Amino acid sequence: MAFVPAPGYQPAYNPPIPYTTMIAGGLRVGMVVCVQAKLPSDYNRWAINFATGQENSADIAFHLNARYDGRDRVVFNSRQGDVWGEEEMKREMPFKSGKVFMVTFEVTRNNFQVFANGAPFYEFAHRIPLDRVGWLQLVGDIQVEELSIIGSGPAVKGGLVLAAAQSNLLPMLGPPILNAPVPFSTSIRGGFIPKRTVVVKGILKSRAKTFTINFKVGYNNDIALHLILRLNKKAVVRNSFINGAWGEEETAVTKNPFKEGEYFDISFRCGEKSIKAYVNGTHCFDYAHRLYNFQQVDKLDIDGDANIVFVFM
Incomplete structure (x- = not known):
């Protein structure tokens, strides 16, 4: 993929x-x-x-x-x-x-x-x-x-020809956020709606234990996608927090590319049925929407044992 x-x-x-x-x-x-x-x-x-x-x-x-x-x-x-x-x-x-x-x-x-x-x-x-x-x-x-x-x-300069697959995607709005401090929080302008992409690039610290990225609904703090890397267990965990309760964790990945002391970039692509995540250009996992009104997701939170190179959305 x-x-x-x-x-x-x-x-x-x-x-x-x-x-x-x-x-x-x-x-x-x-x-x-x-x-x-x-x-x-x-x-x-x-x-x-x-x-x-x-x-x-x-x-x-x-x-x-x-x-x-x-x-x-x-x-x-x-x-x-x-x-x-x-x-x-x-x-x-x-x-x-x-x-x-x-x-x-x-x-x-x-x-x-x-x-x-x-x-x-x-x-x-x-x-x-x-x-x-x-x-x-x-x-x-x-x-x-x-x-x-x-x-x-x-x-x-006008007139840029896009590939057919690109023409179906929403353009990145920017500007990029460089060297963001961790913990980090920002709004997602226009919401994390279908065909939108959010990219997070960083480097995991040496002896890193955990690193989290949350896609949230700002007004009630529901979490549509909670991604947590548990480095000591080599686990890439996904979950949702809706109406005050956590759901069932998902851990299966195509490949776990996350290692202590190494750079990563994660591209999250929102679809009608799921969020697809690509790490370093390779598909990592799909996460089916659990939040019914997932278009309300308008906040991105990042925390844990990593330094951020840029956030772009």
Whole structure:
């Protein structure tokens, strides 16, 4: 059962490197790009480019280049007309061998804000207008586990052709919520109605014991879906809390992908009869609606032993 991302959310899992992808609808203020990756056994340098085209010769609005040569550093630059601009540099290397790392880019009106493993790392002022940027390139000595382009879609340059399966889904509304503190609570604008998607990406802490996500009815605190990871029992448990009582737990999964100290992303897709959950792009479970008026679900609560990378809905 393949996962079809909703318009506005553009993930890729384990893409081959070098990898080039179009940014659907073009780059704009408020968009976020997350790259979850690790280094291969033999490495020297890698780069992520926000480019104006898919060709190697295309102008590059932002070039992040990690270099490992005994003077480890991260270099930032841009290129126009085959001419590189003035190089900027940070002599700090948060992207280390033997450990999965996360580099996140947030596009603001004035710059690219870069986060390394959830912490602010660098700001690079725009040198090329954002409306020229429409492609993302990943090259060099890097193994990408997941790439997520968040906030992409047809709202900018018009005329984006969607796959038939996507055209039946509601677009992601955004904006994404980055590095949300845990415990975390937010409203679901418009409610968790059929064809809507909610994505939660995070990393489970070392020695994590539990982690919970609740889809709730705000006015009476009924829980349409209570997902709790019991890491010590390797259990992915689902239940509902309706009219003051818990129901029967469900534990069967296609595959349990949750491990202490590892990243995860969960996409919840609401349907007419059930909620489908996909973890890291793979189907994990279906949960049949137990709340009769499930369209009233309008609140998302998150708690437990994890750090949140982003919440997007």
